[in-house]
Structures are given as C-alpha cells and as structure tokens.
Amino acid sequence: MKKRVVQIFGFLISSLGWLFVLCSMAMDYWRITQIGGQAGSYIIKVAWYWSNLWKDCFTDSTAVSNCRDFAVLWSVTPFVQGVRGLLMCGLTLAFFAVVLCFLGMECTYIGGSNKTKDKMLFSGAVLHFAGGVSSIAGYCLYINRVARVAFAPVVERGVLRYDLGPPIFLGLVGCFLIYLGAVFYAATVCCVIFPKSKVVYAYPGGTYVVPRSRGKTYTGYYRPDWQYNSYLASRQSSSSKISNLSQTTPTKMSDRDAFV
Structure with a gap:
C-alpha cells in the first residue's frame, strides 16, 4: 500500500511539472523591459518591450500591442532556436x-x-530525468543570454536590457517537480531491480559461499577443493598407520611355555 x-x-x-513546462512555452513575457514612466510631465508615457519564443512585441500606455x-x-x-529544440526534446521524452x-x-x-x-517504471523515471535535464538546459540557455546583456557594462545603441519574466520561473519550478517525481x-523499484548480494554461511566455523551473480543466493554445503581433499586423505592415512603400529598382535606360545 505504501x-x-x-x-x-x-x-x-511529475505530470504537474511537465504541465508547467508546456504552459511556459505558450506564455508571453519571457523577457520584458520598461521604457519611460518617469514623472515630471502631465502625461506619463510608458512602453513595454517583451518577447517569448515565438514573437517580439511592443505595448504602449494605452494597452495596444x-x-x-x-x-x-x-x-x-x-x-x-536552441531553447525551442531543448524544450521540445524534453516534452517528447x-x-x-x-x-x-x-x-x-x-x-x-x-x-x-x-x-x-x-x-518499466524505472525506465520511465530515467526518461523523466533525461527530459528534465533537457528542459532545464533550455531555460538556462535563455537566462544566460538575457543576463549577459543585462549585466554587460556597455551595450550597443538600440540594444535593450531585458529582465526575466514569469514563464522562466514557472518552468524552473516544473523541472524541480519533474526531478522530485523521478526520485x-x-x-x-531500485531495491527490487538491484538487490544486494547475500552471503550464505555453510559451516559454523566461518567457511562461506559467495554468490557468483547479483541477486542470486546459493544454498548447500561447501565442497573443499582437491588440495584440501588430498590433505585430509594424507592425514587420515598417516594417523591410521600410527594406530596400527600401536596395536599389540598376539604371538604363538611355544610348547615349553605351555607346559609350564
């Protein structure tokens, strides 16, 4: 049940995380900057420049885009192009x-x-992780491009310094949820697919059998090798010789001793 x-x-x-990534691709305001809006006149003029993965837009103070x-x-x-490809690759995975x-x-x-x-579940978790890596790489590529211009000491005339918009943060949260679901x-299933090796002790004296493959347990008695068998055989033969020598053999008594 657990x-x-x-x-x-x-x-x-994980499904909610991918939904966040999918929604971020269709959202506006990936990067946005504001021009104007300063006081000092009766009419405060302000304009917004923003863009996403599909278009560049300009919105004036009358909300006309x-x-x-x-x-x-x-x-x-x-x-x-690279951000699009990475996000689409992640969604396919x-x-x-x-x-x-x-x-x-x-x-x-x-x-x-x-x-x-x-x-199958473990394979799906691996694909989730790979897709999350692809998606977060796309977001990092976009962030790097925006931040490189925003923090540059000098920019060319006509180049705007943009700020990051809400879709970037929504996509990063989605990637975090994807990784959490994959974990x-x-x-x-990792303990079931990759079980630990087991050691079966066959004799109480410490002789053990090591399994030859992962996930399999070998039962039975440990059979010593031929050198150990030869050692036991030689020891047994020598001990039998000593025991045979220690035994007394009856001797035949002569007629004189029998007469006495």
Whole structure:
C-alpha cells in the first residue's frame, strides 16, 4: 500500500511539472523591459518591450500591442532556436516517460508481471530525468543570454536590457517537480531491480559461499577443493598407520611355555 501511494504521488508531481513546462512555452513575457514612466510631465508615457519564443512585441500606455512574429524556422535567432529544440526534446521524452510510468505503476493492472512493471517504471523515471535535464538546459540557455546583456557594462545603441519574466520561473519550478517525481519512482523499484548480494554461511566455523551473480543466493554445503581433499586423505592415512603400529598382535606360545 505504501508503494502504491508513493508511485501515485510521484505520477501527480511529475505530470504537474511537465504541465508547467508546456504552459511556459505558450506564455508571453519571457523577457520584458520598461521604457519611460518617469514623472515630471502631465502625461506619463510608458512602453513595454517583451518577447517569448515565438514573437517580439511592443505595448504602449494605452494597452495596444504591436507584435512581430518570428520568421521561418531557419531564420530565427540561434539561441531561441536552441531553447525551442531543448524544450521540445524534453516534452517528447516526457510523453514516453508518462506512458511507461503509468503502465509500470503497481495500482494499474496492465503491463505484465510485477518484475516487468518495475523495469518499466524505472525506465520511465530515467526518461523523466533525461527530459528534465533537457528542459532545464533550455531555460538556462535563455537566462544566460538575457543576463549577459543585462549585466554587460556597455551595450550597443538600440540594444535593450531585458529582465526575466514569469514563464522562466514557472518552468524552473516544473523541472524541480519533474526531478522530485523521478526520485519517488526510482525509490520504489531500485531495491527490487538491484538487490544486494547475500552471503550464505555453510559451516559454523566461518567457511562461506559467495554468490557468483547479483541477486542470486546459493544454498548447500561447501565442497573443499582437491588440495584440501588430498590433505585430509594424507592425514587420515598417516594417523591410521600410527594406530596400527600401536596395536599389540598376539604371538604363538611355544610348547615349553605351555607346559609350564
């Protein structure tokens, strides 16, 4: 029962994490900057420049937005192209991970035997971890590009210093939930898939049998090697000779001694 609860909890957490990553790809304001908004005049003029993975936009003080969609796939800015690819790769791995984990959970009655289900669940946890690494790499690439311009001492004329928007933080939280769900999955099956080696003591004197393969236990008595057998045989033969010599053999008495 405890194993089922942990697996269900891991499934919910990892699925919620991937939902956060998926929503962040469609959200606006990946980076945003504000121009104007200073006092000193009767009309305070302010404008916002923001962009996401699909377009660049400008919003004025009247809440009117003018957007420019990115061009075709091969003419997009390289770092945006890389972020898209990493996030899509992570989501693709997540699809197969969710399917494997759903089939491998103990509370589902499909997927085969318990051993097969445990292997499927462990494979799903590995795919979750790999997809999370791909997603967080995409977010880090975007953060690095924005921070490099924002903290640069000197920038060219016309280059804006952007701040990070809410989708970045939502995606990072989603990656953390994905890792946490993968840990829950692996904790329920790692002891079953990778059991510890066992040592079976055959004699109380300390002679033991070491298993030759992981996860298998060998029972039975320990059979010494041929050198040990030869040593016992030689010792037994020498002791038998000494015992034979120590025995007294009866002698035949002569007629004179019998007469006396």
